[in-house]
Amino acid sequence: LSVTSSKPSQRRGFFPMLPGSFHGFFANPYRTPFNVAPEDVAQVCLDYIEKTLFSTICPPEDVAAILVEPIQGEGGYIVPAQGFLCGLREICDRHGILLIFDEVQSGVGRTGKMWAFEHECAATTCGDGSCSACGRAKAGVVPDIVASAKGLGGGVPIGAMIARRDLMERWQPGAHGNTYGGNALVCAAAYEVLDLVEHELTANAARVGDYLMNGLLALKERYEVIGDVRGRGLMLGIDFVKDRGTKEYDKALANAMMEESFKRGMLVLTCGASTVRLCPPLVLTEAQADEALTIFESTLQSLV
Known part of the structure; x- marks a missing residue:
């Protein structure tokens, strides 16, 4: 809830929220923050993070992660302006911050790719070499952590945190766990779902x-x-x-x-x-x- 801001109804009656969580602006090309031109909105939203949040509220060295939906779900099914996700990746790399993509709604084939973030550098900003927004190779922007659920189970309840190997290997026994984690039934269902999604859907x-x-x-x-x-x-x-x-x-x-x-x-x-x-x-x-x-x-x- 602390990082949810699409509607007041989702927070009403719940408190206190997690301290130290701050919201930036999503690069909405239809209703642009600050009424800027659509072609400028990605950079304006990125500048707000560095020139306002980092400069006045939360110094970047104290920031653990930036969490964003590659396509907003509850916020209105908003596809961000091209270059926004690549810009977030560049900010995170420069300051040693983790980039987390919430693909609970948008992931597992729904957008025509396995993950919605795969669209970012595969679109108009990329030529045959690298992305003009971030200079990354044509493979595109890659997060450090992805959150998945919903469609992953094909109707069977499951949630997953997918992360870089070096991050996952830092967990010590007993440092992280849950009662039903790794349930064999739901994992088998997810395996079959992924097979169908990858090869057909x-x-x-x-x-x-x-x-x-x-x-x-x-x-x-x-x-x-x-x-x-x-x-x-x-x-x-x-x-x-x-x-x-x-x-x-x-x-x-x-x-x-x-x-x-x-x-x-x-x-x-x-x-x-x-x-x-x-x-x-x-x-x-x-x-x-x-x-x-x-x-x-x-x-x-x-x-x-």
Whole structure:
């Protein structure tokens, strides 16, 4: 909870929070912090860490880790501006800070790659050599620790912390443990899930995700209440606004879309202030995507 900040409701009634945890700004290219231009937002958010947090609140030598979602989940299915994750990696390397990626929602094939962070340096900032944002090899940004759960078990409850070998070897016997850690059943389930995801479902999420994204972008062209469509693979968000110019949130419409879609046979959920998320199973077909788009549009037509 101390590092969660998407909604006040998630913290309400819980205290005290962990001292020494501070929040920066996520490089949201649609609603940019400080109203900067989208092409500048990554650097502005990185500068805030070094020029404000490190300079006035928490000196970098006292910082254990930077924790971030490669794609925000509860915050609104927000894909950060290109270069943001690479910039975080560079800051962490320079100051000896661990970089932790929370891939609980975005990981295990959902975005069309095994991990969402793999998109960062595989996109426009990388040429044939290295990333222009961080100078790293084309393999891209690599975290020190990854948190995974949800899709990792394919319906069986499991959570995992994945880290560099040298970090994991520092644990001494008895220093870390939990009652049900290493449960044979859930580990077997996760093993089978990973086999399916690696050999079939990641590619399907990328292909059908692109198909679904194109359909949603077509809806955006027809309906002014859709301010933004974003995401990767089968992790897509539709941001509803009262006015495209001001980008004022339309929370009521987003909630109504969620409730009315359920009545019409499609389960969706909101996230952020006014975003409806689409996160279907990775086995989704194009025919099922068409059905989802039809339900989504008919629901929207009934509400606007």
